[in-house]
Amino acid sequence: MKLKNKFLMLIMFVLLFAVSACSKGETAGSSEGSKEGTKGKSELKLTLSAQPPTLDTVATNSVDSATVARNIFETLVTPNSNFQPTPMLAKSVDISEDGKTYTFVLRQGVKFHNGKEMTSEDVVASMNRWKEASVVAKDVLGDAVFEAKDDYTVTLQLQQPSSGLLNILASTKQFPAIMPKEIVEKATPEGVTEFIGTGPFKVEEVKQNQYIHLTKNDDYQPVDGKADGLAGKREALVDDVYFYIVKDAATRLSAIQTGEYDINTDVYFEQYDTVKKDKNIQTYPDQYGNLMAVYNKKSGLFTNQKMRQAINAAINTEDIMLATFSHEELFNLDHGYMSKDQKDWYTKKGLESYNQADTKKAKELLKEAGYNGEEIKLIATSDYSEHYDSAVVLEGQLRELGVNVKLETFDWPTLLEKRKDPAAWDILVTGYSTVTTPAQILYLNPNDHGWTDDAKIADLLAKINAAPSTAEAQPLWAELQEYASNEYVPVTTFGTYSLVAAARSNVKGFEIFQGPVVWNTSVQ
CATH class of the missing domain: 3.10.105.10 (Dipeptide-binding Protein; Domain 3)
Incomplete structure (x- = not known):
């Protein structure tokens, strides 16, 4: 009997300790969004005002496509907040003295959403496809081709120097997404049919004219460095991201006011005053x-x-x-x-x-x-x-x-x-x-x-x-x-x-740079 009482007292002590810890924010109640400690809301809901024609950015220059696809796909270089090209999937970029040869050394161990490691053959296939599809790339690169030097090195030999080449590679419009070679080889003029990248989120479901559902990529490997523009560290702080297609501006406004959605990526301009005066909403002009x-x-x-x-x-x-x-x-x-x-x-x-x-x-x-x-x-x-x-x-x-x-x-x-x-x-x-x-x-x-x-x-x-x-x-x-x-x-x-985006005040870490930046964003 005494042993039983001691056991009960031990259980009560453990429970009291757990309650005390919760009150101090040491368990799943106060979110900083980190994987190890606390968790916030596990999903993030955003609105889009139009259905993206595809999530393949090589096949379109649609802004809505890029808004979603930037979470799925990554590029060799990407712009920082000053629009300066910064390495992303490339570990380094070397330019020859005559400005005609670019050498991209790839980061090793980066995996696609299907578990395959990214190598130079995937980069070469992706970049050569983009070069033919992008009207800008075609004009600047001409007949130049990307070639694999070894498993983790890609070279580009130009016929003449181009001072703006890296800026084009880092463009946010019709950006050169890196995909598995086998996916690229199946692409039609309308685009690829499987959306597999290396980004912090991966495609779970696309329901036409309703929503696009992304899930956290647990195997994602971020670059080092402070987040800056689209460069630096990217971290998925929620398990699920939903982009809801909501064409009516009044519906988008009502939904963010009530908290049905966390972020409205397209605030109607006549609604700007209303949203700006709402203490529960933060506006983000872009x-x-x-x-x-x-x-x-x-x-x-x-x-x-x-x-x-x-x-x-x-x-x-x-x-x-x-x-x-x-x-x-x-x-x-x-x-x-x-x-x-x-x-x-x-x-x-x-x-x-x-x-x-x-x-x-x-x-x-x-x-x-x-x-x-x-x-x-x-x-x-x-x-x-x-x-x-x-x-x-x-x-x-x-x-x-x-x-x-x-x-x-x-x-x-x-x-x-x-x-x-x-x-x-x-x-x-x-x-x-x-x-x-x-x-x-x-x-x-x-x-x-x-x-x-x-x-x-x-x-x-x-x-x-x-x-x-x-x-x-x-x-x-x-x-x-x-x-x-x-x-x-x-x-x-x-x-x-x-453009104006708006987020509920409980959305933390949200930034906007040529569109919403969903990674490093949490909901408390």
Whole structure:
């Protein structure tokens, strides 16, 4: 009996010790998100405003695809917060004295989600596929190929130096995801069918137009170093990540206010004040890039340069940006193809052709172009409010000019297909994310939608790419922007703008850099 009582007293002592420990946050009650000690909420729920057409970033430049895929796939180098290329799957990068040979030494022991170790054969297959699929890579790399020197060394031999090559490899748009060789070899023009990478999360389920479910990669091997931009240490602090496809802005707002979702990756601009005033929500403005009208220069009315100049002369960009974003802190009136933050590239050349709002000049140019009331097909997506709202304002301005314009809107995946057809549209309203070199500007490329096919632009881009330094390339870039803005007019830039994400106050460690950064994020 005494032994039994002593046993009961021992149990009570152990329980009291456990309760005391819990009250001090030493067990699973107070989360720092680390694997060893405490756990927070085991899942993170985010919203997307559009269904990604694929999670294969090599096959698309969709922002939503990149938002999800950056958690699944990794690259040889990735940008830090200053957009400087930093090793990720590459342990080191060596550039020869003549600037023509790049040697990538790979990190050893990195495993794909299927358990296979990443080696040079996987990198070579992935990079050569990306080189052929990416219009930017194709222009810069030409006939150069990636080759395996040994199991953990990859070389790239260029025909001429390229000062911006590593920036292109570190691009967040249509980024060169490293996948297993056997997956790459099965890829079709539409993309791969299995999404297997080396990232901190792996694909569990894709339910079309409902959600994309990722799970923690328990075998993930992060790089050393402090997290910085997309560089540095990445750690999965939750077991499950759900990206829910929620197209309606009001539904997204309500869901984050009630806590149904943890993060809204796309806050409607008119909701900005409401979200900002909510003490339970933190806002995250993210400098995205340019909003603009792209002209179809391959087929139809806008193969005529005078037509492009006419519409460019008529547009009041200030009215478009104010009506679209409501808050001046979310946009800048800027004509530049490169951001003001990019000191090496920004130029004021071409400013005289920006925000003209000159109806008289526009009508004279329309007359010179021989315009006779033909219908102008203006297209945009309804999935992104900034695209749709600015297109509506543009339509109104063009109607006041006296042109016969018809606005058609589509969901994002449909628009991605529609814009490939030169017979389907005349003007496309869309956004372009920030890039780090002129070579990455898609609307200056003859193979991208808009089809800019101009000898002078091509020649200047080639010289810029081949320049041994940015200092020597900058005057060439200024000349290109001046010519494109004043004469050729491939696009009309409305201005630069920020997208807004919002997270519940119990979301910790969340950052935003060219989109949401999900790793290193926990929910308490």
